Amino acid sequence: xxxxxxxxxxxxxxxxxxxxxxxxxxxxxxxxxxxxxxxxxxxxxxxxxxxxxxxxxxxxxxxxxxxxxxxxxxxxxxxxxxxxxxxxxxxxxxxxxxxxxxxxxxxxxxxxxxxxxxxxxxxxxxxxxxxxxxxxxxxxxxxxxxxxxxxxxxxxxxxxxxxxxxxxxxxxxxxxxxxxxxxxxxxxxxxxxxxxxxxxxxxxxxxxxxxxxxxxxxxxxxxxxxxxxxxxxxxxxxxxxxxxxxxxxxxxxxxxxxxxxxxxxxxxxxxxxxxxxxxxxxxxxxxxxxxxxxxxxxxxxxxxxxxx
Numbered sequence: 001x002x003x004x005x006x007x008x009x010x011x012x013x014x015x016x017x018x019x020x021x022x023x024x025x026x027x028x029x030x031x032x033x034x035x036x037x038x039x040x041x042x043x044x045x046x047x048x049x050x051x052x053x054x055x056x057x058x059x060x061x062x063x064x065x066x067x068x069x070x071x072x073x074x075x076x077x078x079x080x081x082x083x084x085x086x087x088x089x090x091x092x093x094x095x096x097x098x099x100x101x102x103x104x105x106x107x108x109x110x111x112x113x114x115x116x117x118x119x120x121x122x123x124x125x126x127x128x129x130x131x132x133x134x135x136x137x138x139x140x141x142x143x144x145x146x147x148x149x150x151x152x153x154x155x156x157x158x159x160x161x162x163x164x165x166x167x168x169x170x171x172x173x174x175x176x177x178x179x180x181x182x183x184x185x186x187x188x189x190x191x192x193x194x195x196x197x198x199x200x201x202x203x204x205x206x207x208x209x210x211x212x213x214x215x216x217x218x219x220x221x222x223x224x225x226x227x228x229x230x231x232x233x234x235x236x237x238x239x240x241x242x243x244x245x246x247x248x249x250x251x252x253x254x255x256x257x258x259x260x261x262x263x264x265x266x267x268x269x270x271x272x273x274x275x276x277x278x279x280x281x282x283x284x285x286x287x288x289x290x291x292x293x294x295x296x297x298x299x300x301x302x303x304x305x306x307x308x
Contacts, residue, residue, distance in 0.1 A: 007036070008038070008083055020118060034080075036072070036075045044056070047166060051258065055250065058249075061092070094135075102132075116145035123151060124225065127233050144206040145210050146210065148221075164177060223291035227291060
């Protein structure tokens, strides 16, 4: 009997859907595969207006849900052997639609299910995955694998191409910048993960799936990224609380603080980045042993509250 697999995801730009399609490319004929998209009742705009983009940060970081459409009843009622759950990080957290799904009645579909998470990110995804680990645990699901695909260009180039895409809708390569997001070659090569997932599912040996996924290069991670996220999430938490003191999304009373956050963030990225990079390098050397332990932890599936 062919196994039942649900591919459950939120993809604002469509790139994450491409990644998921690639992963299941070689097993489509060997399993019953259903797709279900997480859909906000009021979709987020794309391309973004710059102010609206930064105004989405406080509620994303505070993990405050929005309304999402319920999953079709036939999806909720079906008995799946595996769920492949795709999500995007926003501001070092799961996107608002992802958080909202976990807080909705439709999250019942995850109960007692084995789950492989698939992340499509610019570069930082550790804290977002930790929150999803917690959400899966609360939903009664069992995390059996994780795949994280990121933009492998340098941080500044990646950021500039992201800004061009997010605010102007231009994803394609231009004269000075590469195509935005995860590289097309990496998306196509993600099909290599499908067979191990299928074979472990058929063999009822999902406990060792993550080891095989890591052997296939499912996660590339260095100590510098761990340190950057540890520093970054503290700042986002502070600004989230500070902005929300003036009201909710779209409230004109918080407009000044949202703009202040935007200006400080962009200044930190474009002006202070070289100084910050030097500071991060020094701290990485001083904390090398503990950061290496962190790298091992974040590649695995265990959840330890407050790890980042």
